[in-house]
Amino acid sequence: MSESAYRPLSNDDAIAIARDITDLFDSNDNLLCEEIGDGNLNFVFRVYSVPEQGVPTKSIIIKQALPYAKVVGESWPLSLDRARIEHEALTIQGRLVPDLVPQVYAYHKDMAYTIMEDLSDHTIMRKGLIEGNQYAAFADHISRFLANTLFYTSDLGMNQQDKKRQVERFINPDLCKITEDLIFDDPYTVSDNNNINPAIMDEHEKLCQDASLHVEVMLLREKFLTQSQALLHGDLHTGSIFITEASTKVIDPEFAYYGPMGFDIGAVFANLLLNAASHEHWTKDHSKRDAKRDYLIQTIKEIWNLFHDRFLQLWHSNGVDRLSFNPAYQEIYMKRVLQDAAGYAGCKVIRRVVGLSHVADIDTIADAAAKERAERLALAIGTAMVKRNREIQHIDELIDICQSAFKG
Numbered sequence: 001m002s003e004s005a006y007r008p009l010s011n012d013d014a015i016a017i018a019r020d021i022t023d024l025f026d027s028n029d030n031l032l033c034e035e036i037g038d039g040n041l042n043f044v045f046r047v048y049s050v051p052e053q054g055v056p057t058k059s060i061i062i063k064q065a066l067p068y069a070k071v072v073g074e075s076w077p078l079s080l081d082r083a084r085i086e087h088e089a090l091t092i093q094g095r096l097v098p099d100l101v102p103q104v105y106a107y108h109k110d111m112a113y114t115i116m117e118d119l120s121d122h123t124i125m126r127k128g129l130i131e132g133n134q135y136a137a138f139a140d141h142i143s144r145f146l147a148n149t150l151f152y153t154s155d156l157g158m159n160q161q162d163k164k165r166q167v168e169r170f171i172n173p174d175l176c177k178i179t180e181d182l183i184f185d186d187p188y189t190v191s192d193n194n195n196i197n198p199a200i201m202d203e204h205e206k207l208c209q210d211a212s213l214h215v216e217v218m219l220l221r222e223k224f225l226t227q228s229q230a231l232l233h234g235d236l237h238t239g240s241i242f243i244t245e246a247s248t249k250v251i252d253p254e255f256a257y258y259g260p261m262g263f264d265i266g267a268v269f270a271n272l273l274l275n276a277a278s279h280e281h282w283t284k285d286h287s288k289r290d291a292k293r294d295y296l297i298q299t300i301k302e303i304w305n306l307f308h309d310r311f312l313q314l315w316h317s318n319g320v321d322r323l324s325f326n327p328a329y330q331e332i333y334m335k336r337v338l339q340d341a342a343g344y345a346g347c348k349v350i351r352r353v354v355g356l357s358h359v360a361d362i363d364t365i366a367d368a369a370a371k372e373r374a375e376r377l378a379l380a381i382g383t384a385m386v387k388r389n390r391e392i393q394h395i396d397e398l399i400d401i402c403q404s405a406f407k408g
């Protein structure tokens with residue numbers, strides 16, 4: 001990447017690019033642009049035509065990587081190569097699950113931007129869940145995303161020499177370092193990165209002093225550092241998912257790298273659990289709170305069961321490794337993925353409560369006492385999932401751990 005050819009785009013640049021590069025707009029379309037990025041790292045420009053009578057608006061998204069983490073500032077430099085990684089991951093996902101990712105129109109290497117489909121007709125799933133919406137097709141969609149992307153990029157589903165070359169293309173040191181620090185390190189120590197509600201300082205003390213918790217976090221961290229099992233999305237939280245009743249689109253795979261499958265599955269579980277914990281604000285209507293939690297927990301179970309069956313189905317029909325069809329091996333393999341999913345889910349829940357970059361599900365709870373209860377609850381769930389991950393033999397046991405934590 002020639003960094004000298006790079007400059008951050010202005011709104012006018014984005015409009016000019018949209019006119020030049022895509023054939024979506026007519027030369028006489030009146031185009032407007034807004035920078036709508038609310039994430040931690042990038043610029044996101046939405047370029048759209050002013051609707052005229054009888055002509056609906058047309059629009060695209062231009063996502064540009066900045067050479068530093070937007071959430072912190074220039075003191076936290078980040079490689080622009082993540083834009084290439086995101087584009088290549090989107091391309092692979094687009095081949096494997098075309099209906100579940102945005103369509104990509106163009107990519108510019110030096111300027112580190114990708115032009116893609118505008119999904120403004122969808123809602124960010126985190127927002128939808130905070131508003132109390134339920135999405136009946138989500139478990140089906142996300143389990144297919146996980147099964148297809150993880151199976152076909154692993155040694156089970158692709159040529160193993162090609163896979164090694166692919167691992168090399170997805171070495172993503174800067175963004176993996178963010179994960180290694182923010183998820184597997186900072187929450188368990190005193191760090192300037194942490195952001196802790198003063199009311200739960202006692203909980204953070206416990207996180208810092210719990211040696212048996214640290215053993216499990218270190219084992220999960222070790223696997224994150226060393227296991228190139230499949231191409232991960234790498235940051236599959238509900239802010240990386242656009243959704244409607246009928247459609248799910250997974251965006252933002254800039255953290256993509258070859259790692260343990262359970263990390264992506266655990267990210268989905270964690271964000272459903274964080275939302276479940278946030279319903280502590282239903283102080284006057286516990287049946288509403290419990291119904292929302294039941295839906296979220298049942299969704300976790302459904303995602304796992306659908307993922308499990310789909311993954312095995314792909315293995316049977318398209319597996320490339322002869323000895324791997326041994327049923328006893330397959331059972332151990334799937335059990336390990338489930339255990340990893342539980343452990344990583346726990347780590348991800350914990351980091352969103354005490355680390356850098358919280359979730360709106362909990363942070364927007366207006367009542368201080370309800371927010372504190374939600375945070376303590378999330379930490380209880382997260383800690384139990386991490387500590388017990390290696391005991392779990394079946395999805396029902398994972399569900400029991402969550403349900404026991406909710407009951408207190």
Ligand code: SR1
Nearest residue numbers: 040069071178182235357
């Ligand atoms: C400095 S980036 C903080 C977080 O934002 C991303 O979405 C990842 O989750 C990362 O950990």
Ligand code: MG
Nearest residue numbers: 039235240252
């Ligand atoms: Mg993101």
